Amino acid sequence: MTLSEKAYNALRQDIIRGALGQGKPLRMAELSARYDMGFSPLREALNRLQSERLVVAEALRGFKVASLSMAEMRDAIETRILVETAALRAAILRGDDDWAAGIVAALYALKLQVERRDTEADIWELEARHYAFHRALLAACGSAWQLEFFDRLYAATERYRIPILLNRAGGQGRDIQGEHAALAEATLARDADLATDLLRQHYQRSAEIIGRSMQAEFAM
Amino acid sequence: MTLSEKAYNALRQDIIRGALGQGKPLRMAELSARYDMGFSPLREALNRLQSERLVVAEALRGFKVASLSMAEMRDAIETRILVETAALRAAILRGDDDWAAGIVAALYALKLQVERRDTEADIWELEARHYAFHRALLAACGSAWQLEFFDRLYAATERYRIPILLNRAGGQGRDIQGEHAALAEATLARDADLATDLLRQHYQRSAEIIGRSMQAEFAM
DNA sequence: GCAAGCACAATTTTCGAAAATAATCGAATT
DNA sequence: AATTCGATTATTTTCGAAAATTGTGCTTGC
Numbered sequence: 001m002t003l004s005e006k007a008y009n010a011l012r013q014d015i016i017r018g019a020l021g022q023g024k025p026l027r028m029a030e031l032s033a034r035y036d037m038g039f040s041p042l043r044e045a046l047n048r049l050q051s052e053r054l055v056v057a058e059a060l061r062g063f064k065v066a067s068l069s070m071a072e073m074r075d076a077i078e079t080r081i082l083v084e085t086a087a088l089r090a091a092i093l094r095g096d097d098d099w100a101a102g103i104v105a106a107l108y109a110l111k112l113q114v115e116r117r118d119t120e121a122d123i124w125e126l127e128a129r130h131y132a133f134h135r136a137l138l139a140a141c142g143s144a145w146q147l148e149f150f151d152r153l154y155a156a157t158e159r160y161r162i163p164i165l166l167n168r169a170g171g172q173g174r175d176i177q178g179e180h181a182a183l184a185e186a187t188l189a190r191d192a193d194l195a196t197d198l199l200r201q202h203y204q205r206s207a208e209i210i211g212r213s214m215q216a217e218f219a220m
Numbered sequence: 221m222t223l224s225e226k227a228y229n230a231l232r233q234d235i236i237r238g239a240l241g242q243g244k245p246l247r248m249a250e251l252s253a254r255y256d257m258g259f260s261p262l263r264e265a266l267n268r269l270q271s272e273r274l275v276v277a278e279a280l281r282g283f284k285v286a287s288l289s290m291a292e293m294r295d296a297i298e299t300r301i302l303v304e305t306a307a308l309r310a311a312i313l314r315g316d317d318d319w320a321a322g323i324v325a326a327l328y329a330l331k332l333q334v335e336r337r338d339t340e341a342d343i344w345e346l347e348a349r350h351y352a353f354h355r356a357l358l359a360a361c362g363s364a365w366q367l368e369f370f371d372r373l374y375a376a377t378e379r380y381r382i383p384i385l386l387n388r389a390g391g392q393g394r395d396i397q398g399e400h401a402a403l404a405e406a407t408l409a410r411d412a413d414l415a416t417d418l419l420r421q422h423y424q425r426s427a428e429i430i431g432r433s434m435q436a437e438f439a440m
Numbered sequence: 441g442c443a444a445g446c447a448c449a450a451t452t453t454t455c456g457a458a459a460a461t462a463a464t465c466g467a468a469t470t
Numbered sequence: 471a472a473t474t475c476g477a478t479t480a481t482t483t484t485c486g487a488a489a490a491t492t493g494t495g496c497t498t499g500c
Contacts, residue, residue: 002279002483004267028452038485040260043453047224047264051271053368059222060491062452072364079365082306144292145299145376148273149369156365222453248482258455263483280461282482 003037007045010035015054015065016158017124023067026055052152068159070214076156077207083149084134084203085196087141092192095140100188106136107184114177123165127158133180137187137199160210163217174205223257227265230255235274235285236378237344243287246275272372288379290434296376297427303369304354304423305416307361312412315360320408326356327404334397343385347378353400357407357419380430383437394425 011031014020031042046063049055057063091099110129117126131154138150179202186195231251234240251262266283269275277283311319330349337346351374358370399422406415 004483005279027450029450039453040263040484043260044263044267044483047267048271051268059225060452075363075365079363079369082302082366086302143295143299145295145373146302149299153365224453247480249480259483260454264453280482 003041004044007035007037007041008048011042011045011049012052012054012155015049016155017162018159020065022065022159024065026063026065028062052155054155068214070211073157073160073210073214074207076153077203077210080150080153080157081200081203083146083153084138085199087138087143087146087150088187088196088199089192090141090143090146091138092187092190092195094142099136099140102136102139103133103184103187106133107180109133110180111177120166127162127165131158133184137183157206160214161206164210164213174209179205223261224264227255227257227261228268231262231265231269232272232274232375235269236375237382238379240285242285242379244285246283246285248282272375274375288434290431293377293380293430293434294427296373297423297430300370300373300377301420301423303366303373304358305419307358307363307366307370308407308416308419309412310361310363310366311358312407312410312415314362319356319360322356322359323353323404323408326353327400329353330400331397340386347382347385351378353404357403377426380434381426384430384433394429399425 011020020026026046028039028042032039035042046055046057050057050063054066055063056066106129110126110133113122113126113129116122134154135147135150138147141147179198183195183198183202186198231240240246246266248259248262252259255262266275266277270277270283274286275283276286326349330346330353333342333346333349336342354374355367355370358367361367399418403415403418403422406418
């Protein structure tokens with residue numbers, strides 16, 4: 001793997017997980033020290049992240065971490081609903097046994113990690129399996145574009161979910177794993193109307209919880 | 221404007237317009253000579269274009285222009301229908317007088333250019349106004365994400381439309397400007413069902429024409 | 441006291457060369 | 471004849487320094 005790719009992976013992770021702070025300028029000298037590499041691979045990675053809206057660039061004034069806002073969060077989640085309900089419908093139509101088995105496996109792996117969330121590493125593993133589950137639902141949709149947009153929007157919304165995951169603050173009394181199980185069940189039963197409905201509700205609840213937590217924490 | 225940005229604009233245009241040939245490797249030395257700049261700004265631009273799926277990168281083996289295929293074209297157009305019908309509905313709900321006036325202006329400017337398509341520069345101007353018209357329809361949708369996806373998908377499908385535009389080969393007997401006018405009319409009348417229906421048909425016809433032309437030319 | 445101008449410092453951007461890797465070609469071997 | 475190996479060439483990737491630009495703080499003039 002080239003340094004450019006390593007820089008991309010590391011920066012992307014650090015931005016999504018909040019380690020670099022939203023809106024903060026990214027100084028080349030600091031990044032070079034932090035990731036132990038020269039400017040070239042860092043600038044290449046920052047250019048990729050700029051296209052993915054995780055980083056904002058201004059000519060001759062460098063890069064900064066993209067800012068978070070209530071409006072952007074709502075937009076990202078609404079667009080997720082649009083893209084993912086369509087992709088889920090297509091997957092339900094086209095999915096084969098491998099697709100179905102992948103959902104069962106991802107749901108089970110997610111369940112195991114939900115019960116084991118002690119260290120911070122557990123949280124990251126939980127997050128990885130959460131992504132993998134939602135990805136597995138759509139895997140058979142047949143549209144590379146929709147899967148890419150899913151990835152982009154997942155990363156965008158992950159930035160808002162992670163502070164809540166780390167604080168263990170949000171989702172009081174919410175049975176997320178139950179929602180996941182019901183969603184998987186409806187999908188495997190090929191009930192597209194029910195599955196897309198559950199998916200929509202799942203995300204609308206997330207948006208509400210994130211919204212409340214943002215109002216509390218940042219007064220946005 | 222920095223060299224990086226110039227490189228991005230120039231490469232993006234040359235890829236979309238087909239000047240660099242689909243699937244062809246992009247050698248740094250050649251690009252450096254062609255655009256008269258060093259490797260750094262070129263590599264930064266190529267990294268951005270990689271994120272936009274106009275360029276494909278393989279570690280230590282450089283960059284190449286993304287390939288075209290029938291399947292990708294169909295996927296891009298289907299996803300355009302998904303995103304744009306939703307954005308158009310939202311714009312019809314939320315659009316104000318400026319939005320409506322923008323559509324009228326863009327349609328008129330497009331009409332003027334349709335009647336004047338002699339030189340190649342005319343074709344590029346036509347293409348710019350075509351983009352501006354479709355963009356104007358969605359401008360008031362309120363979703364930055366959906367507008368970005370529109371841009372991405374427009375660029376992706378433009379690559380397929382341009383050979384047809386240049387050959388004057390496609391769309392025999394198709395009244396594209398009539399379709400645009402009807403679409404604008406339904407939109408301005410705030411008839412969301414009719415407008416999204418016309419938009420869908422507009423793109424499905426494009427997909428058919430592009431599909432026939434690709435089968436004829438490349439035997440794909 | 442305060443704005444304008446100017447040197448100085450900090451920072452980004454770009455270049456040219458070096459390092460690292462991949463591709464090519466021919467000779468030696470089986 | 472086909473294949474492997476090694477040397478050579480071509481190419482990508484990375485670095486370190488130079489160039490260009492922006493930001494800062496101080497002086498000067500009013």
